[in-house]
Amino acid sequence: MSNQIISDLNQRYTVKKYDSSKRISSEDLATILEALRLSASSINSQPWKFVVVESDSAKQRLHDTFANKHQFNQLHAKEASHTILFAYDPKFTKEKFVKRVDAEVASGHLPEAMRDSFMGAYAFAEANTDENGYNGAWTKAQVYLAFGNLLHTLARLGIASTPMEGVDADLIGELFSEELDGHICEVALALGYADKEQDWNHGLPKARLPMEDVITVV
Numbered sequence: 368m369s370n371q372i373i374s375d376l377n378q379r380y381t382v383k384k385y386d387s388s389k390r391i392s393s394e395d396l397a398t399i400l401e402a403l404r405l406s407a408s409s410i411n412s413q414p415w416k417f418v419v420v421e422s423d424s425a426k427q428r429l430h431d432t433f434a435n436k437h438q439f440n441q442l443h444a445k446e447a448s449h450t451i452l453f454a455y456d457p458k459f460t461k462e463k464f465v466k467r468v469d470a471e472v473a474s475g476h477l478p479e480a481m482r483d484s485f486m487g488a489y490a491f492a493e494a495n496t497d498e499n500g501y502n503g504a505w506t507k508a509q510v511y512l513a514f515g516n517l518l519h520t521l522a523r524l525g526i527a528s529t530p531m532e533g534v535d536a537d538l539i540g541e542l543f544s545e546e547l548d549g550h551i552c553e554v555a556l557a558l559g560y561a562d563k564e565q566d567w568n569h570g571l572p573k574a575r576l577p578m579e580d581v582i583t584v585v
Contacts, residue, residue: 382529
């Protein structure tokens with residue numbers, strides 16, 4: 368199949384070793400961040416925060432969050448060009464949704480006359496909110512929409528990546544508390560350029576189940 372999308376997806380893989388001397392350009396980083404901003408979410412809720420770990424001091428903080436577990440990912444904290452912390456809002460309230468609806472109106476996407484009726488879309492969040500106001504399972508699902516969007520964006524840019532669910536949410540929450548502002552990070556994405564000679568996963572064939580095992584057309 369010759370489509371560029373398929374080529375992108377065939378070329379991307381999970382990097383195991385980065386070349387710490389190579390940095391993502393400011394132009395590509397701007398594209399990456401805009402792609403994140405444009406990610407889809409249910410009812411355009413955008414119940415997330417993305418923390419970009421770029422400076423040496425921030426990388427050291429991230430490195431320190433692996434003190435207790437998941438040390439197999441610790442080397443990426445300093446070797447990758449950047450790491451993005453994907454965090455969700457555990458209590459996405461109707462008051463927070465108002466800000467999103469106001470942005471819809473301000474952009475011209477939503478007519479002012481429809482503002483109040485669109486507020487009714489918050490029912491999707493309410494259906495996933497418990498008696499304590501927690502709707503983190505729903506908001507975390509939105510974060511993964513952005514995560515998948517960025518994986519393909521990076522593949523199109525020729526930038527390597529490593530999805531990391533192997534992170535310590537508690538220590539990240541402690542050491543990045545100011546940046547997270549109440550959001551919870553349970554997954555991160557390292558990105559940069561692979562050290563192809565040291566990365567044992569580089570160049571191996573793609574391993575996926577056959578089409579007929581995962582897709583049914585009716």
